[in-house]
Amino acid sequence: MTLIAPSILSADFADFGRQIRAVEDAGADWVHVDVMDNHFVPNLTFGPPAVKAFRPHVKTLMDVHLMIAPVDPSIPAYAEAGADRLTAHVEAGPHIHRTLQAIRDADMQAGVALNPGTPADAVENLLDLVDLVLVMTVNPGFGGQSFIDMTAKIARIRAMIGDRPVHIQVDGGITPETAPRVTRAGADVLVAGSAVFKGGTYADNIAAIRKAGDAATGRMA
Template sequence: MSSVPRINPSILAADFVNMQAELARIAAADFVHVDVMDNHFVPNLTFGPQMVERIQATSPVPLDVHLMIDDPDRWAPGYAELGAASVTFHLEAAREPLSLARRLRDIGARAGVAVKPATPVDALFELLDEFDQILVMTVEPGFGGQGFMPETMPKLRRLAEEARRRDAQVWLQVDGGISESTIAQAAEAGADTFVAGSAVFGNDDPDAAISALREIAAAHAHR
């Protein structure tokens, strides 16, 4: 696990019409978080490979693609082939999560797995070395701007403790309702990678917002 907090702004909160300019505003970010939704796995529709390819071509920072889609076994490798640095699929949607994670790594992307708020994480304990990132959703996936769910923190804490016990080099990410008022809770529970949407893009100075979030997370990092 890493001790350096990563801040990944979510473009769900960006101005889609001016995407290139919006991406230029977050040069201080570690990654840009790209939510792909298919209106099946979650009740919302965003965009697909063509848009991700354009974001990849114009982003000043690497892409952290989060697939909220059915059949990631079929579709996820394509996002890795587009050059995304990290591709995360949902445990609830994948038929063969281990095979898919290995395929993503073979292509050259970091392999991530995400769990919804109600999904247990115990089954992942034996598999921590198979993933580069585990995303604990801190809202129900599908829409930006939702409130942070503190009841997801116990399972994040258990994941962090298990990763530490096994010396697993897996990043623990949280996504949903992350702001200056909630990031400390997630950092204390063990998260080291934070997706923030409106807390970044809603600020007049996104890079300053990123720095502030990073400082709070570092001050409250899980020891």
């Protein structure tokens, strides 16, 4: 089954608790939290206090995507705030292997993210340290951007993963129209912001994305 991780960057900032509970009730598998620092990316969003405030409302898995640099000094704060997984960008610092080790040592799952301009081979020597590889299908920094085709990169990473229990997550411009392209290439977790929170019901929006992703692969819910 294709997993759906709604990005609360597209939620109502005045009503996070209720909206987190609502998307989980509507079928979300994980809750995706986009952390931006106005340095590594051109936007400023959530810090550890916000993640700590979200924690009591998240009953599934809190999937925290760090778009910050440097990463390592912030790992203990996000662990204390209650993140289940931290995903760091391979481009955000000189020692991504050390960063992933530090995330694991802090008793969290570890993910590694790739910007559109970064090749798949950048994660080849990291796959035994991660639970997830995040392929960005937009340049990070803002929600609501148009999808960039990264299907060849996704397929390459899926081949490198082999039989390891590592997810491929895709983030950026995911809709029922783009979901089949990335799941066919090998993705199994889809981050969706605007496509979940803007228009329609959360349940219908999540179901439509999941159905489109599953149909392209033959996976069944």
